[in-house]
Structure formats: structure tokens, C-alpha cells
Amino acid sequence: MHSGTGRIAKLQMYPMSLYESKESSGAISLRDLFDDPSLDVDGIISPLTIERLVFAACRGGWPASLNANSEKAALFIAKTYLQSVCDEDCSSVDGVKRDPQRMRTLLRSYARNISTLATNASILNDVQANFSDFSEPTLYAYMNALKRLFVIEDVPAWKPSIRSASSIRSGDKKEFTDPSIAVAALNLTPEKLLFDLHTFGFIFEILCIRDLKVYSSMLGGRVSYYHDRFGLEADCVLHLDNGKYALIEFKLGSKQIEEGAHHLRQLRNLICKHNAENPQQHLSEPDLLIVITGGEIAYKRDDGVYVIPIGCLKE
Numbered sequence: 001m002h003s004g005t006g007r008i009a010k011l012q013m014y015p016m017s018l019y020e021s022k023e024s025s026g027a028i029s030l031r032d033l034f035d036d037p038s039l040d041v042d043g044i045i046s047p048l049t050i051e052r053l054v055f056a057a058c059r060g061g062w063p064a065s066l067n068a069n070s071e072k073a074a075l076f077i078a079k080t081y082l083q084s085v086c087d088e089d090c091s092s093v094d095g096v097k098r099d100p101q102r103m104r105t106l107l108r109s110y111a112r113n114i115s116t117l118a119t120n121a122s123i124l125n126d127v128q129a130n131f132s133d134f135s136e137p138t139l140y141a142y143m144n145a146l147k148r149l150f151v152i153e154d155v156p157a158w159k160p161s162i163r164s165a166s167s168i169r170s171g172d173k174k175e176f177t178d179p180s181i182a183v184a185a186l187n188l189t190p191e192k193l194l195f196d197l198h199t200f201g202f203i204f205e206i207l208c209i210r211d212l213k214v215y216s217s218m219l220g221g222r223v224s225y226y227h228d229r230f231g232l233e234a235d236c237v238l239h240l241d242n243g244k245y246a247l248i249e250f251k252l253g254s255k256q257i258e259e260g261a262h263h264l265r266q267l268r269n270l271i272c273k274h275n276a277e278n279p280q281q282h283l284s285e286p287d288l289l290i291v292i293t294g295g296e297i298a299y300k301r302d303d304g305v306y307v308i309p310i311g312c313l314k315e
Contacts, residue, residue: 012150015061015178017214018207019314023048023056026314028298030215033288033306034244044298046311053294053311054200055190057207060180075189078180082107090145098142104185105130106142110152111185113174115205115235117227153177155209158224158237160283162274169227179206201252205235208250208292208310212238215315232266246288257291261305264289 018024027044048056059065060078068074086100086107109126120139127134146152154172159165176182182203183193193200209223216222220241227233236248247267249260268286275282289305298308 014214017211024311028312029314041298044312046296046309048311054193057179057203058183058190060178078184082184089149093145093148102131107185111182114182115202117171150177156224158226162270163228167228173225179203204252205250233263234267244287246290247286248290250292252294254295260291
């Protein structure tokens with residue numbers, strides 16, 4: 001059969017964004033922000049309270065969940081999905097028999113390390129604490145199966161030439177394609193997460209990355225992160241096909257907004273300093289600096305950093 005090359009384009013589909021599930025107001029367009037960096041967003045309010053945001057992350061972007069008869073039934077969909085992945089899909093994806101219990105243990109370890117630069121060696125140690133004969137090649141085989149099933153989708157590092165190569169962290173950041181997978185793997189509930197907002201902060205990052213991938217898909221968006229050994233970081237670097245890009249931090253609460261904005265300004269200044277000192281290796285400066293929050297009010301700071309609730313965004 002013809003492979004379809006030149007005639008068929010492949011499109012990767014993601015779980016629904018908050019705008020698709022009608023939980024984001026969509027009052028702020030990502031496309032409009034890139035087209036007009038002076039866009040006025042002051043005073044735009046998100047309809048999502050922290051309780052509804054936590055529930056949306058736990059439920060996930062599964063279309064069937066919107067037709068569920070109750071919130072409990074909606075939350076159950078992610079759990080049954082994860083069970084199916086462990087019991088059936090992880091073996092049927094390539095015809096190689098895999099142990100469901102080992103897969104569950106691997107997923108729990110992965111979930112405990114989401115949105116971090118934990119190494120695969122750390123994941124391996126976690127699994128070996130329960131299954132001592134679980135080898136490194138087996139770990140990679142299990143992880144490859146999860147990638148083929150689109151359960152995990154790690155975020156690569158952005159490595160601009162603004163530091164020495166050894167200074168910039170180059171490992172992938174551990175992520176799932178949907179926050180509900182992490183919630184199901186850790187057997188969490190909205191009630192538990194409302195009393196543990198520190199843990200929810202990591203899950204919130206998965207939700208934001210999922211939505212940014214969906215919103216930027218028509219713009220050729222691709223996501224990475226920046227982190228160096230000096231502590232300078234950006235949770236997300238969103239690049240578009242036209243060369244524009246945004247530096248983004250994810251901060252669940254208002255108390256962390258100043259810290260996020262500070263990191264973004266530092267990174268922008270580092271790029272400007274590099275350009276001044278290395279005119280032959282000029283790097284384009286970021287088009288947008290954004291702190292995406294779980295709060296309710298959008299505004300633009302005096303330093304040019306946008307503060308935007310995830311419940312206001314759309315494509």
C-alpha cells in the first residue's frame with residue numbers, strides 16, 4: 001500500500017483544552033497576543049475558581065467525561081483509561097507482553113516526578129524498590145510503549161547559546177499528555193489536592209502545557225523549557241513556526257507571580273546581553289513574557305510581563 005507520503009498529513013490529537021470543554025472563557029487569544037504584544041487584557045476575569053480548576057485537572061480533557069451523569073462518573077474515566085493502559089494497551093501496542101503491576105509502579109513513580117528534571121535512573125530506582133529484577137533496558141521498553149500510546153510526552157530543553165553548554169540543563173522534563181493521568185496514577189482526588197496545593201502546582205503545569213500545545217497547534221507551536229545551573233529558568237518556551245516565541249512561567253497562586261516575572265526578565269536580559277556581546281551570534285529576543293496563573297484576573301505589569309489566568313485563554 002502507498003505510505004501516504006505527500007498526500008496525507010498526520011495530525012496529533014490531544015485531550016480537550018479548557019476552552020474546548022467550555023471552562024475557559026477564551027477572552028484572551030494566544031494568536032492575538034503574538035500578533036499584538038500591546039494587547040490590552042487588564043481586568044479580564046476567568047470564570048474558574050480554584051475548586052473548579054482542580055476538578056478540571058482531575059477529570060482531564062477526555063470528551064466522554066463531559067457526558068458523564070455525575071462528577072464522580074467524570075472522574076472515573078481517567079482511572080479506567082489508566083487501568084486499560086496497564087492491563088491491555090501497554091502489551092498490545094507492539095505485541096510485547098508487559099506486566100501490568102510493573103507498569104502501574106512505573107506510572108506512579110513518573111507521576112511523583114512530573115514537571116521536574118528527575119532522571120530515568122531515579123524512576124528505575126523507584127521501580128526496583130518493588131521489583132528488583134526490573135532492568136534499565138526494560139525501563140526504556142516500558143517508557144517507549146507509553147510514548148507510543150501518547151500517555152507520556154516529555155518536554156525537551158531549550159539550549160540557546162547564551163551560556164556554556166555545560167551550564168544549561170539538557171534532560172527532558174517529565175510530563176503526561178493530560179493532568180488526569182498523574183492524578184489517577186497517584187490515586188488523588190479533587191478534595192485531597194485542595195488541601196495540597198503544592199502537589200497540585202505540578203499537575204497545574206501539565207494542564208497548562210496541554211492547553212498551550214492545543215492553542216498553538218495551528219501556529220506550528222512547539223514547547224520546551226529553560227533551566228541552567230545558576231537557577232535561571234522558564235517553565236515553558238513556546239516557539240511558533242514564524243520564529244516568534246514566548247517565555248512562560250506557570251504559577252498557581254498570586255504570591256509566586258513576582259518570582260515568575262523576575263525569572264522571565266532575567267532570561268530576557270541575559271539574551272539581550274548575549275546579543276550585545278556577540279553580534280555575530282544574534283538571538284531573537286522573546287516576543288512575549290507571560291506568567292500563566294490559576295487566579296482570576298488578567299493584567300499587564302509595568303515591566304511588560306503579562307499575567308494571564310489559564311481560564312481566560314484560547315487559540
